[in-house]
Structure formats: structure tokens, C-alpha cells
Amino acid sequence: MKYLALATGLLAATQAVAETPVLTIYTYDSFVSEWGPGPAVEKAFEETCACDLQFVGTGDGAALLGRLKLEGARSDADIVLGLDTSLTGAAAATGLFAPHAVTAAYDLPIAWNDPLFVPYDWGYFAFVKNTTLSAPTDFRALADSDLKIVIQDPRSSTPGLGLLMWVKTAYGDEAPAIWAGLADNIVTVTKGWSEAYGLFLEGEADMVLSYTTSPAYHLIAEEDASKDTAAFTEGHYMQIEVAGKLAATDQPELADQFLAFMVSDAFQSIIPTTNWMYPAVTPKSGLPAGFETMIVPQKALLVPADQADAVRDQALAEWLTALTK
Structure with missing residues (x-):
């Protein structure tokens, strides 16, 4: 009889696991790393959803859209988290995303009313350096210097793409000349942010493309005040990161629940x-x-999201031309 009870218990447990809904979220690798937000977000959401939240790292941010285009409506993703306003126009044009109903009191530098994408964080791109380094205050001065920088590939990385948009927005038709000048300063172009930042920390470059808030990690987590960022007089390009629900999801209500959770205090x-x-x-x-x-x-x-596609395509062409000469 005890064997029957054991078998019954195992069957019930198996059925419970099978009935637990799974929410799959594609995101970038650093989000799901052990030091990134993923583990804490997963724990907090699963405490409220009676579900299994599964993050899938897909490289860096710009690679998300490429994978989604490849998979189309057959994608296993219910939500894509990690696009930004340089990519939302192209993402919307795929027709793969569904509208959301999230409202929030956003603390963003711009008004937000996108019907498909929900923002979850934002920042400014910047070059991180050691505080002892006397850095240039604009891209022209950087190009004229002997400083070595590490940047990310704009075809796979949102920071890399942000740098293209930064230079193009600040310099317009003069952007190709800026890139021609910067070509000698670039030590390497990495696929993603993590690789680039690691090279900087290993001393392979004087500065690395990251965010104005990156030194906060060293200051708070490591009690290390040796890093800061170079302030550029032409301004800094802004990034707003977003998530969106796929129209083909088989968990629409759970996806909506996560998007609402994303703007909560817990997230x-x-x-x-x-x-x-x-x-x-x-x-x-x-x-x-x-x-x-x-x-x-x-x-x-x-650049407004509805204009980003045209600016991005031109900026990418200029960048490729300058770096392949």
C-alpha cells in the first residue's frame, strides 16, 4: 500500500510541475548573470505569479532583435526585455509585438506613451576611465589624443549602437570625419558590453564605452572610488531600455502581469x-x-524612436566605412 501511496505522490508532483505555467523572456547576457538583475527579478516575480519565470540570454541587447526576426512568430519568447529606443521602431515594424496596458508615473527625461514597449531603466552613455586620467571633453579632442578606447559592435550591442547615434546626433554630416579620427584610438570592437568592460579593467585600454552610472558599481559594490566618466561638452546620448510582449505568446495574461510587475517598486x-x-x-x-x-x-x-531607423542606418554605414579603411 505504501508503494501505491508513493506512486500517487510522484504522479501528483509531476502533474503539478507540468501545470505550472512558464514565462520565457529573452534578454541580454548581463541581465541574467549572477550579478545582474535577473536572479533577483526571477525570485521576486515567482513569489507573486505561481509560475516558472525563465530568462534566456541572447548575447547583447542589439542581438535580441536579430534573433527575434530570425525566429518570427515561432519564437519561444513571451517577452523580449532589453531593446532600446534606437531599436523599438524596427521592432514594431516586425509586427511581432502586441500592445500593453501598463501605466506608471515614470521618472524619465522624456514623456513616454509607446503602445508596445514598457520602459524599465535608463541612463547616459559615457566613457569610463580611471580618475587619475585627464580625459578630453569632446570627440574631436579624443580623436586628436593618444588615448586607447574599447567600444562595442553596434550590430550586436546597444551601447555600441548608442555610440553611433551619439556621434551622429552631435556632429551630423561631420560624423564620418569624427570616426576617421577615432579609428586609431580604438583598440578593439567587442561583441558585447561585458567583454569590452573586462578589457578595460584588465588595463587593455584607457577608457571603455559604458554609462555615466557605471562608476557607481565600483563605488557601492567594491568601495572603490578610482573610476569616473569623461564629461563631453557636446552632450551625452540617452538610452531607455524597454520590454515588450510578443503577439504570439501562449501566456498573454502572465506576460501582462510581468510587464505590470516591471514598473512596480519590487522590480x-x-x-x-x-x-x-x-x-x-x-x-x-x-x-x-x-x-x-x-x-x-x-x-x-x-533621436525620437520614429526617426531612429533612418539615422541608425546612415550612422552604421559611416562607421563601417571609417573603420574598414
């Missing part, structure tokens, strides 16, 4: 000290001590 309070960005909705506890020491650009640059 937003995780962002500053794991993704090291500004939260889209400031948590009740405010920003951690140390964030107030980060530079605030005097000028914020951002």
Missing part, C-alpha cells in the same frame, strides 16, 4: 545596484547613496 528597487542604471520609476527608498556623485550631462541627446 524597480532591484535595478540601481544590479543593472547600474537609473530606474524608470524611482523606488520608494530613492536611489542608493553614491548615485548622487555620478556626472549629470549638461545636454541630453536622443
